[in-house]
Amino acid sequence: MPDPVASIANAIQRDGGDGIVVVYYPDLGVRDWLVSEVESIAAVETSVRTDSVKDARTHMDSLVLLLPANERAAVEELDGARDQFLEPKRAYPVVLFLLRDGDGARALREAPSLASWVRGSDPDPELLAEVDVEAERRAFEAGAGASPEEWLARWRAKEIPMDASNVVLSYRASLLERR
Amino acid sequence: MNDWFELHDAHRALRATGGSSLSDIRRVLRRLIESGHAESSLFNRFTYSKNPHTGLREWRIAAPRGKDRKDWSEPLKKLAPNLAEASLTVLALTDSANERLGQLTVMLEGRSVTRKPFSRSVTRKPFIVAAHLDDRHMGSGACGHALFHCHVGPSFKAMPEVRVPLPALKPAAALEWALSVVLPDWEPVPWHEVIAHANRQGT
Amino acid sequence: MLPDWSRLAPNRPLDPGDVAYVPRPMDAPRIPDWILTGRSPLLVVGPVGVGKSTELAFAAQALKDSRIACLVPLDRFENMRTLTAEQALLRVAGRLAYVAVRALHLPITPALLDELDMYGVLAGGVAPKVTGMFPVRSERDVGDLAILVIREIARKSTQGRVTLLIDGLEKTPPEPARLVFDALEGLHSEVEIVVVVPWHAAYGPGAETVIVPGEKLVVVPPVEVEGQAGTAGVEFFRNVAARRLRLDEATIAQAPDTFGAPGGVLDTCARLSGGIPRSFLQLLADAVSYARILDGKDWPEPVHVAQAVADQRESFRRLLTPGDDDALRSVDGKDGRNMALEQKLRLLAHGVLLERHEKGQPVMRPHPIVKSLL
Numbered sequence: 162m163p164d165p166v167a168s169i170a171n172a173i174q175r176d177g178g179d180g181i182v183v184v185y186y187p188d189l190g191v192r193d194w195l196v197s198e199v200e201s202i203a204a205v206e207t208s209v210r211t212d213s214v215k216d217a218r219t220h221m222d223s224l225v226l227l228l229p230a231n232e233r234a235a236v237e238e239l240d241g242a243r244d245q246f247l248e249p250k251r252a253y254p255v256v257l258f259l260l261r262d263g264d265g266a267r268a269l270r271e272a273p274s275l276a277s278w279v280r281g282s283d284p285d286p287e288l289l290a291e292v293d294v295e296a297e298r299r300a301f302e303a304g305a306g307a308s309p310e311e312w313l314a315r316w317r318a319k320e321i322p323m324d325a326s327n328v329v330l331s332y333r334a335s336l337l338e339r340r
Numbered sequence: 341m342n343d344w345f346e347l348h349d350a351h352r353a354l355r356a357t358g359g360s361s362l363s364d365i366r367r368v369l370r371r372l373i374e375s376g377h378a379e380s381s382l383f384n385r386f387t388y389s390k391n392p393h394t395g396l397r398e399w400r401i402a403a404p405r406g407k408d409r410k411d412w413s414e415p416l417k418k419l420a421p422n423l424a425e426a427s428l429t430v431l432a433l434t435d436s437a438n439e440r441l442g443q444l445t446v447m448l449e450g451r452s453v454t455r456k457p458f459s460r461s462v463t464r465k466p467f468i469v470a471a472h473l474d475d476r477h478m479g480s481g482a483c484g485h486a487l488f489h490c491h492v493g494p495s496f497k498a499m500p501e502v503r504v505p506l507p508a509l510k511p512a513a514a515l516e517w518a519l520s521v522v523l524p525d526w527e528p529v530p531w532h533e534v535i536a537h538a539n540r541q542g543t
Numbered sequence: 544m545l546p547d548w549s550r551l552a553p554n555r556p557l558d559p560g561d562v563a564y565v566p567r568p569m570d571a572p573r574i575p576d577w578i579l580t581g582r583s584p585l586l587v588v589g590p591v592g593v594g595k596s597t598e599l600a601f602a603a604q605a606l607k608d609s610r611i612a613c614l615v616p617l618d619r620f621e622n623m624r625t626l627t628a629e630q631a632l633l634r635v636a637g638r639l640a641y642v643a644v645r646a647l648h649l650p651i652t653p654a655l656l657d658e659l660d661m662y663g664v665l666a667g668g669v670a671p672k673v674t675g676m677f678p679v680r681s682e683r684d685v686g687d688l689a690i691l692v693i694r695e696i697a698r699k700s701t702q703g704r705v706t707l708l709i710d711g712l713e714k715t716p717p718e719p720a721r722l723v724f725d726a727l728e729g730l731h732s733e734v735e736i737v738v739v740v741p742w743h744a745a746y747g748p749g750a751e752t753v754i755v756p757g758e759k760l761v762v763v764p765p766v767e768v769e770g771q772a773g774t775a776g777v778e779f780f781r782n783v784a785a786r787r788l789r790l791d792e793a794t795i796a797q798a799p800d801t802f803g804a805p806g807g808v809l810d811t812c813a814r815l816s817g818g819i820p821r822s823f824l825q826l827l828a829d830a831v832s833y834a835r836i837l838d839g840k841d842w843p844e845p846v847h848v849a850q851a852v853a854d855q856r857e858s859f860r861r862l863l864t865p866g867d868d869d870a871l872r873s874v875d876g877k878d879g880r881n882m883a884l885e886q887k888l889r890l891l892a893h894g895v896l897l898e899r900h901e902k903g904q905p906v907m908r909p910h911p912i913v914k915s916l917l
Contacts, residue, residue, distance in 0.1 A: 163853065164402065164837070166387035171832045171854070175825070177549035194360075194438050201363035202384065204370060241624030241714055247555060248619065270862050273892040274623075274714045277591035277821060278554050281829050281854040283861070290390040290397070317476070323496040325413070325429065325449050325468070329400075332431045332443065335475070336391050336398040381839035404838045 165286035169202050172254075172282035173224075179251035181239065181278055183269070185261045185285035192258055195286060196226050205253055214238040217255045218245060224253040232265025240272035261285055298337050309334040344482040350508035351487035355473065358441030359434035362399060364512035368519070368528075377416050377523055378428075379404075385414075386430065395436025401429065413449070420524040424464060426450030430515060433475070444473035444488075444511055446518045466494055469521045471506055471514045479503070488514075492521070545797070545841050546788040548831045553824035556596035559604040559614060563786040564597065567766060568775040574602035574737055574761060578706060579609070582759045583735035584727075588713070588745040589763030590894035592821025595739050598763055599708045602737060610704045610735070611696055613642050618711030620664075626715050628726035629685045635707060635730075636689040637664025643696045644669045650699065655691060658683065686729050693733045706735040713741045720744055742892045747884065765818030765897045773814070780813035780823050787824070799842050811848050817897050817910040826851045852912060859913050862893055871896065871909045872917050879907040 172182040184199060186192035200208050208224040211217055214235055217225045229235035235257060246255065259265040269276050298309060305312050313334045315321050365386055372378040385402045401414050413427040426448050433442035447470040454463045471490045479485025486505035493502065509517065516528045557564050577585050589595050599614060606612035615638045617623065621630055637659050643649040644656070645666075659665045662685075697705050709727070712720060720741060727736060745760055768776040781803070784790070801807045808830060816823035829851030830843035837847075867890065874882050874896065887907075890896035895913050899906050909917065 164387050167384055167833065167836050167850075168854065170384040170836045171829060174836070175828045175832045176554055177552050180554055190437055198363060201366050204366065204383070237624050238622060241622040241626075242618075243714070244616065244618035244711065245620070266861065270864065270893075271889075273591045273894075276858070276862060276893060280822070280858040281825050281851060283858050284854070285857070287390065290388055291392040292389045294391055294393060325447060328445055328447065328470075328472075329429065329431065332398050332400070332433060332445070335433055335443065336389065336396055338394075340394050379839045381835070381837055384836040 163289040165284070165290040166198075166202060168284035168289055169199055169286055172284055173199070173203050173256070175282050176254070178253055179246075180254045180282060181243070181246060181275070182254050182256045183279045183283035184256055184258050185266065185283070185288070186258055187261050187287050191287060192228070192260075196228070196258065198286070199226065199256055200224065203253065208253075214242065218242075221249060222252045225255040227255055227257045229257075229265075232259050232263060233268040236265050236268040236272050236275060240275040243274050243278060261288070292336070294337060297333075301333060301337055305330060305334075309337040310339060313338060347486060347505060347507075348482045351473070354488060354508040354510070355441050357439060358444070358473070358510060359432070359438045361510045361512065362432055362434060362438065362441070364510065365430060365515060368512050368515050371528075372416070372519070375418075375525065377418050377519075377526075378414060382414055388434075390436075396442070397432075397434045397436070397438060399430070399432040399434065416448075416519075416522065418524075419450075419522055422453050423467075423522055424451045424453045426522045428519075430511075432511065441473065441511070443475045444471070444514065446471045446511070446515045448518050448522055450522065468493060468495055469518050470496070471509075471518055490518075544794055546790060546794055548788070548828065550787050550789065551784075551824050551828040551831070552787070553592075553821050553828055556594075557600050559600045559607075561600070563783075563789075564601055564604075565779060565782045565786055566601075567594070567598075568779050569764075573605075574598055574708075575605040577759060577761065578602070578606060578735055578737065583706075583737070584731060584758050585737045586740045586745065586758055586760045587737060587763060588740055588742060588760060590765065590819060590891060590897060591713075592819045592894060593763050593765055594820045595713070595763050596710050597820070599710050599737065599739065603706075603708050606706055608702075610702045610706045611639075611643070611647065611700050612706045612708065613639050615639075615707055615709045616711055617709060618714060621711075623711050623714035624716060624719075626712075626719055626723060628719075628722045631709075631712075631723045632685045632689045632726050632730075633659070633662050633664045635709065635727075636685075636692040637662070637666075639689075639692050639696060639705070639707070641666045641669050643692075643700075647696075647700065649696060651692075651695060655688075655695065658688060659692070686726060689730060690733055693730065697733075704735070705733070706737065709736065709738040711739065712744075713739050715741060717741075717743050717747065742888045746891075747888055762898075765894075765899065766820070767899065768814050768816065768818045773818075776818055777810055777813045780816065780820070781809050783820060783823065784809055784827060797842075799844065801844050802842050808843050808845060808848055811845065812851075815848075815852055815911050817894065817908075817912070818899075819894055819897075819910075822855070822894070822910075822912075826855065829854060855912050856916060859895060859910065860916055862895060863913075863916070867895075868917055871913065874907045875909055875914075877907055878905050882907070 184195060186195050203224050205224045208226060209220045210226045210228060212229045217227050301309055316331050321327055369383050369386055373380050373382055381404055387402050388397045388399045390397045413429050416426045416428055419426050429447040431445040449468050451464045451466055469492050473488045485503055488506045489503040490506050520526045587595055603612040603614040615635050617634055620634050640651055640656060640659055643651055693705050697703055766776040766779055767773045803809055812823050812826040816826060830847040833847040833850045834840040834843040870882055870886055879887055895910055897908050897910055899908050
């Protein structure tokens with residue numbers, strides 16, 4: 162089962178902690194939230210936000226959150242200067258945020274060196290988090306004997322007893338509820 | 341009456357922006373792990389799913405793979421004396437931007453142990469400690485069923501059915517409170533820090 | 544005692560003389576063999592992560608008794624996307640002078656060091672302490688400067704000859720790469736040269752301007768890991784893991800059965816790597832990381848490898864452009880002559896498509912993880 166948090170944690174930790182990581186985002190609002198989520202998951206003392214690859218290289222002892230406006234230029238620079246991140250050894254990785262299906266993502270297709278480094282550590286957490294709503298609704302109905310809407314109506318009317326498992330079920334039903 | 345209006349307003353404010361502080365939960369989980377109350381993988385198992393149509397996110401603690409365990413319930417260790425078991429559940433619903441906190445549940449279920457004097461027999465009794473932020477008005481009003489309230493007792497339904505109104509604690513603080521009930525050494529703000537803080541504030 | 548998994552370091556090539564080096568299972572001559580038989584220049588090509596840098600480091604170590612074998616990792620100093628011929632020559636000269644002074648303790652003319660220092664290509668501590676005693680000839684042609692350094696070192700060393708092993712040029716786009724190769728051409732008569740070249744330089748339009756008659760193209764192929772022929776390859780990867788992790792018997796004894804057993808974690812990572820060492824190390828490191836993150840386990844199990852494979856599958860999926868699926872399906876098992884050249888070079892460069900030798904013939908195969916996407 163894909164997991165957005167585990168994928169971020171894995172990407173940050175995999176290369177001994179000093180690699181380059183790519184995190185894809187769908188829009189700027191979610192990017193800002195993902196940046197703080199990455200900081201939270203990395204749980205490091207210091208993190209630095211920058212839009213410059215050169216600046217990223219200078220912060221050896223910090224988690225670097227690289228947020229370039231020109232994502233293509235950043236990818237090309239990282240592709241060409243990739244190995245300069247090897248020495249001296251970094252304490253934490255550089256995390257490059259790229260727009261899903263954006264120009265930076267396209268540039269990565271033309272950047273074999275960088276693409277090879279980040280292979281397997283380039284999650285799209287928002288995509289990984291998405292549930293297959295129809296499949297989950299079917300599973301819910303099979304388990305609870307009612308659609309999420311029907312179940313929630315009874316729950317809110319206090320016709321379903323309040324216990325731990327039903328509290329949990331109420332969250333799942335709310336997630337799957339049609340609005 | 342003013343107190344109840346104020347409380348309701350504070351709860352509404354918590355709902356409006358509480359989602360953005362949800363990741364602070366990890367800070368508490370980390371402390372739980374460091375103090376030996378939970379296994380190390382817990383930190384990265386506080387995760388979320390998203391409905392791509394509505395943007396709604398459901399937060400929960402996922403079970404480790406291959407473990408025969410309820411997916412929402414994390415067993416804790418090094419409990420207070422006379423507690424045989426306690427399992428932690430954290431659930432939340434947030435919007436697409438992760439700003440609005442639609443619902444929050446921090447719950448501890450477990451069993452206490454009572455030994456009869458001069459006897460080998462023990463009695464195990466269930467208990468529950470739960471803080472809920474409801475997604476809508478429930479009950480008859482802000483006093484009897486505050487939006488953010490807690491239950492403490494043998495079950496949710498044990499009579500009298502008590503819902504204690506909670507102040508508008510952020511999710512991580514609500515978790516810290518619940519843990520303080522079952523963990524003997526769990527005090528995020530010891531009195532000496534409170535006094536030092538008060539001195540700094542000049543109060 | 545548990546393994547120090549951070550030693551897997553998938554992105555770090557080995558340094559010359561690193562005990563973690565494992566010889567690749569191959570019958571063909573290696574880089575040092577070609578050099579020792581007088582074949583220079585050697586152009587080295589291979590998919591990303593196949594171990595070109597590690598092979599160069601091994602060659603530098605193997606040749607060091609008979610010549611000054613100087614590894615020049617250009618990519619550690621320069622942005623290879625914007626590299627100029629002048630920068631490349633200066634880096635070669637600077638690196639050579641550094642090795643001569645620091646490792647070989649050769650007395651290099653201070654004026655020469657001064658000049659290199661002026662260009663900022665001498666690593667710290669090598670430049671003469673007293674500067675200004677000799678005129679700095681900033682107007683000197685950088686090709687001449689490189690030749691001066693090479694000749695002085697060749698003359699003062701006991702070995703008497705210099706071999707340059709130049710790494711990183713596979714990242715350079717076609718036009719700047721051509722200019723760099725032209726500049727390096729000027730050094731051919733002075734030194735033996737081994738240089739990693741990009742796919743486009745080896746196989747693309749205009750390749751004849753890079754690979755001229757007399758130059759030898761050495762392909763570092765993926766290690767064979769499929770079927771019976773792949774048994775030695777899988778064993779190679781098991782050794783790579785053991786050497787990198789410095790696994791001893793006591794540590795191995797702690798591992799769960801599913802780790803090292805035939806068909807277990809190591810073998811699965813080896814087979815799904817497509818024979819690319821970096822892929823193997825990434826899969827294993829990924830699996831280790833997932834074991835720790837999700838389950839708090841010290842050793843990866845097959846379920847964690849599955850998660851690692853799923854991550855790599857998504858990475859590969861993002862690299863594919865419309866039409867790649869069909870092209871990969873139709874080239875599978877063929878020699879690739881009918882594939883559009885630009886598409887073939889792109890897919891080869893990414894390691895999405897792997898060139899293998901089966902029954903003595905070159906055969907194109909999609910990476911095993913890519914195959915599951917088709």
